[in-house]
Amino acid sequence: MLGATRLERRLQLSGILLILGLLVEAACLLARGPIAFLVFVGLGGLLFAAGMLLYLYSLVSTGVEPSEK
Amino acid sequence: MMPAETALIITLVVFSIALIGVFVARPEVTTTRGGKIVAFLALFFLPILCGAMGFSTEMDRSKTTTFCLSCHIMEPYGKSLHVDDSGHVPAAHFQNHRVPPDDACYTCHTNYAMFGGIKAKLGGLRHVYVYYLGTPPAPENIKLYEAFNNRECLHCHAGARSFEEGAVHTADPDLMRAIKTNKTSCISSGCHETVHNVGTLKDAKFWKEAN
Numbered sequence: 001m002l003g004a005t006r007l008e009r010r011l012q013l014s015g016i017l018l019i020l021g022l023l024v025e026a027a028c029l030l031a032r033g034p035i036a037f038l039v040f041v042g043l044g045g046l047l048f049a050a051g052m053l054l055y056l057y058s059l060v061s062t063g064v065e066p067s068e069k
Numbered sequence: 070m071m072p073a074e075t076a077l078i079i080t081l082v083v084f085s086i087a088l089i090g091v092f093v094a095r096p097e098v099t100t101t102r103g104g105k106i107v108a109f110l111a112l113f114f115l116p117i118l119c120g121a122m123g124f125s126t127e128m129d130r131s132k133t134t135t136f137c138l139s140c141h142i143m144e145p146y147g148k149s150l151h152v153d154d155s156g157h158v159p160a161a162h163f164q165n166h167r168v169p170p171d172d173a174c175y176t177c178h179t180n181y182a183m184f185g186g187i188k189a190k191l192g193g194l195r196h197v198y199v200y201y202l203g204t205p206p207a208p209e210n211i212k213l214y215e216a217f218n219n220r221e222c223l224h225c226h227a228g229a230r231s232f233e234e235g236a237v238h239t240a241d242p243d244l245m246r247a248i249k250t251n252k253t254s255c256i257s258s259g260c261h262e263t264v265h266n267v268g269t270l271k272d273a274k275f276w277k278e279a280n
Contacts, residue, residue, distance in 0.1 A: 003096040003097065004097070007096075007099075008096035008097060008099070009096075011092055011093075011096045011099060011108065011112070012092070012093050012096050014112055015089045015090070015092050015093040015096075015111075015112060016093055018085075018089050018112060018116050019086050019089050019090065019093070021116065021120075022082045022085055022086050022089075022116065022119060023086070025078075025082060025119060025120065025123045026079055026082045026083075028123070028127065029075050029078060029079060029123060029126060029127070030071075030075075030079075032130065032136075032139070033136065033139045034131075034136065034139065034140065034193075034197050036127075037127050037130070037131050037136075038194075038197060040123065040124070040127050041124070041127070044120070044123070045120070048116055048117075048120050051112070051116065052112070052113055052116060052117070055108075055112040055113055056113070
């Protein structure tokens, strides 16, 4: 269920990206070998970075964007 | 069995997912002051902590001998560590624990200079690219990207009595300086030239490690 405001939707999307990143991390830690390392660094790192940057962006953008009804 | 370190990270990951899940399901809880603080922990602090711990674990794993030898093309190099010949440099180091057996490849093939570990890992990425997307050479045709630097040997041997007072090393006063400045190579000068030599393994005698 999507949030009512843009901020809430951004937080939700950020959370989903971070959950995916954490799932990738868990899977790579349970697996072994060069491919797991690459997936962790590449895909996991990308999801972590996107999730955290979106969260930070949602914080700094709250002051300039009015809430939606 | 899962190592304790991995189990701890997995537990932290599960806890983080559960906490983040609350904010995905109920994002309106961030309207309160307490909700904002917990959201910062869940959406920023915990992922950084999990990511850093996971990265550290993955980096440690990527230095292990089993990690390096997990690629089929590296199997002969792993086999060469068991050659029964004291003049075979990698085998003598591995068998006598002059390098940690669990990190044998990385100990000699990293770069003991600033950002050397990162350079070694970037070299590893190139290996993976060639292995999966390029045309990997036959094991006996694999060459180092650049000549082996004495710095990697001296990281352990410099200051050691066997090296500093070795009869050959001290016979010529200029030799020690040439070795330490990498002008005379430990390997290609012919003194310690027997390295992996995977092309000749079929004729080699192997040491059987006692279990």
